[in-house]
Amino acid sequence: MNYERNIMNVLINITWQGQSGNYLVNMDAGSDDNTIKRVCEEAVRAGEVPGISPALPKNAFANFVIDRFHGEQTRFVVRPKVPFGS
């Protein structure tokens, strides 16, 4: 099989229980949600995301949403759902 990978520098903004931090990583820009969530979970647990406590439960981001922005800097936002407003 021929896998085409697009490895690049990705800025991931992670939010967890009101804490927020940025994590810069080389990864496939086409990664699926589960892969991105797994990378984030490991990074937070390893203390590599300033601003977020490493004490993260398993599957912490299971119900989270990933926004992808492919501008000058590829950016993923790992966030809780935001259904409220009015």
Added chain:
Amino acid sequence: MKILFCGGGALGSHALFVARDFQHDLSVVDFDRVETKNLASQWFVKQMLGKNKATALKMQLLNFYDVKIQDYAVKLTSLNVDTLLAGVDLVVDCFDNAESRRLVQDYVRTKQKACVHAGLAANGEFGVVRWDQDFVIDEETAPGQATCEGRGFLPIILRVGSSLAASIQFFLDDRRQVNWNVSPRNAESF
């Protein structure tokens, strides 16, 4: 420019409060009425209890600041969406449910209108401001889950509301479309 705020609750009322001196044609649509519980998290004074939210916002802006806006005291539906949004140049979506957000998104995409959305997570742990091409509509995880209706959420609500107003201002200045991630500790634009 005609700007319509869809939803005049927590985010809509505060964003309108901040945007009140924009020298543009402001309007708001909301069918709901002001309840006592809304006083904790929405920009309403107790004299407005029982009044329609769109009308209450119109009265407050007129009485406190001599600012005139148009109020639409109706529910936005597929039957009136064209009537309400056709003449609008910028739609500001502050609704609190996926169904209404979808109605707005479908319309602005079909008609290619400028639209910016704002949303809050349960328990006020996060908020976003997104221009339409970057906005994903989130469903409630479970009916009746925690909301931002109680006390203690004003700091994050105001932060998202003012970020939304800033995005509107940037757009009015030079058509820049700025998104925001807002957490209780910081706000980042990109």
